[in-house]
Amino acid sequence: MSDALDRYIQTGEGISVEFKRCGSQPGQDTFETICSFANRQGGSILLGVRDDGTVEGVPETSAISIERNISNVTSNPNLFNVSPLVEFERLHDSEGGLVIRVWVPMGPSLYTFKGVVYDRVADADVRVKSDAQITSMMARKQGYYSERTVYSWVTEDDLEMDLLGAVRDALRANDADHPWLSLSDGELLRAARLYGRDQLTGERGFNLAAVALLGKEDTILDVMPLYRTDAVLRRVETDRYDDRLVCRSNLVRAYDELVGFCEKWLPDSFVLDGGQRKSARDVIVRELVCNCLIHREFVSPHIARITIDREGIRTSNASRALFAGPVTLESLDPTPKNPIIANFFTQMGRSEELGSGTRSLYRFSRLCTGRDPVLEDGDQFTAFVPVPPVMASAAGNEGDHDVTASVGESGAVGGPKGNRTRAEVENVVDDLLSRSSSFAATDVSERVAAVSGRTVRRYLADMVKEGKLASDPRGRSTTYRAGNSADGLSGDC
The missing domain is CATH 3.30.565.60 (Heat Shock Protein 90)
Structure with a gap:
């Protein structure tokens, strides 16, 4: 068996490999696969191989007529709306059996066979019926990035220009010497390529990327009505x-x-x-x-x-x-x-x-x-x-309680008492230790409001006994810091 044929057999059928039995002429399903390969990422059809990878072969005397038949059918405008490109290669197994490899590259068009669009999904040829699927296929084939589409009617009034202040803050935090920081608003938008020339129409203006990144909601709705x-x-x-x-x-x-x-x-x-x-x-x-x-x-x-x-x-x-x-x-x-x-x-x-x-x-x-x-x-x-x-533990507990509990901007958790476990208290402790060398019990209670202050102190006392925390009594208050086994606590997810 040739090395190439052996690799295909070992790989098996998939998104870009298909096995087909073939007598003197290929069956209709061969052309459905050609259509699906051309619409997806291309692939190889091995004629003369069963689905299980057994090489059955095709008659040597029929090889030319099989290849000619495939070329004629794919070129027939009454069968294929656009003729897909196909190439042939003859491979032999160790016993001399002939396998014809039909190679189909991905094409630039939307291909149909007998009026039906076929797409390749895993190892199957699937009929495409919905407009949404066809739109996705066309988008996949575009060499042109949709984000570059220019909308000449969009002006700065259609963008949230005040957001550029927050953008500059983020730029400065990431790179204090970022070259965009010295630019005016208009210069920044051009440097980011949010304003330019449409490669297809030649028009100049703000592009879809500008609307997506900074557009007001009404503008986004006009340009991308289904965006959310x-x-x-x-x-x-x-x-x-x-x-x-x-x-x-x-x-x-x-x-x-x-x-x-x-x-x-x-x-x-x-x-x-x-x-x-x-x-x-x-x-x-x-x-x-x-x-x-x-x-x-x-x-x-x-x-x-x-x-x-x-x-x-x-x-x-x-x-x-x-x-x-x-x-x-x-x-x-x-x-x-x-x-x-x-x-x-x-x-x-x-x-x-x-x-x-x-x-x-x-x-x-x-x-x-x-x-x-x-x-x-x-x-x-x-x-x-x-x-x-x-997280899994916390999710499991929610099934027995009111799930209206939420986390506010300060990080405090609200909800019915008793619907949070020690694991969540440990989680807050871990966060506090990452920010400071010590903390008080009230710092934990404020962030885990669903657990009583008494329960929080009991958990903290248990953690001290286990060596995860150390306590420092100071008058009426006690502060806590990392204990000898704190690494075990902070390493838990």
């Missing part, structure tokens, strides 16, 4: 939701709003990363929110979603990926979705170089739970990061 991010908490009311945020703000505002929503419902946790204490929750939330906002396809009708449930946090957003499938550290080959928007967030310090977010998600998910996140790209990018143990 739907964030929900779904732990008790699994059929509906326990809390919800429908975010239609521009990306600069949406980032803070969505991060705040997620942090409200995911208790903070710290891990040791390279000897430094870091908040796993903050890293995971910011990476997921950032990806959901800046790497989405804005012209798609699919609504971006963030869901927090008992198992973890999930996101999904429309994407324009050239290749579909799982995203792992081994297969990571990041391609920019919206380079102008991504660069703006990078300059503000909200995101890093392409691909670093995926690596951070893997690292902190492993540090916190010992499990990998699940990431998959395609017409939609989906992500799942599991809930760390403390």
Whole structure:
């Protein structure tokens, strides 16, 4: 068996490999696969191989007629609306059996066979019927970034120009000598490529990236009528939701709003990363929110979603990926979705170089739970990061109590007494120790209002006995500091 044929057999059927039995002529399903490969990322059809990988072969005397038949059918305008490109290669197994490889590259058009659009999903050819699916396919094929589309009627009055003050603060915090800091508002927008010339029309003006990043809600509605991010908490009311945020703000505002929503419902946790204490929750939330906002396809009708449930946090957003499938550290080959928007967030310090977010998600998910996140790209990018143990414990407790408890901006947790565990008190203690060398019991009680002051003191006394804390009585008050085994406390997620 040739090395090439052996590799295909060992790989098996998938998004870019299909096995087909073939007699003297190919069947109709061969042309459905040709159509789906041309619409997706391309692929190879092996004629003469069964679904289980057994080489059956095709008759040597029929090889020319098979290849000619495929060429004639794909060139027939009554069967294919646009002729897809196909190439042939003849391979032989160890016993001399002939296999014809039909290679189909991804094409620039939307291809139909007998009036039907086919797409490749895993190892199947799927009929595409909905307008939303077809829109996603067209967006995927565009070499032109939709964020660059210019809207000549958009002026500075259509943008939240006062947000540039907050943008400059973020730039300064990230780089005190950032070159954009010395620019006027108009110069900054041009330096960020939010104002320019449309490559297709030649018009000059503000582009979709400018509207997405800084637009007022009415302007966003005019340019992207289906734009929104739907964030929900779904732990008790699994059929509906326990809390919800429908975010239609521009990306600069949406980032803070969505991060705040997620942090409200995911208790903070710290891990040791390279000897430094870091908040796993903050890293995971910011990476997921950032990806959901800046790497989405804005012209798609699919609504971006963030869901927090008992198992973890999930996101999904429309994407324009050239290749579909799982995203792992081994297969990571990041391609920019919206380079102008991504660069703006990078300059503000909200995101890093392409691909670093995926690596951070893997690292902190492993540090916190010992499990990998699940990431998959395609017409939609989906992500799942599991809930760390403390978060899972808190989520389980909510099923027996009123879930209207919420976290305010100060970090205090409100709700019925007794619906928080010691684990949550430890979580607050861990946070306090990361900010100061000591704290008082009242500092904990203020942030965990759902637990009585007496219960907080009992938990703290237990932690002193266990060596996790040390106490320093001072008159009527007692302060607490890290004990001999504090590393065990701060390392828990």
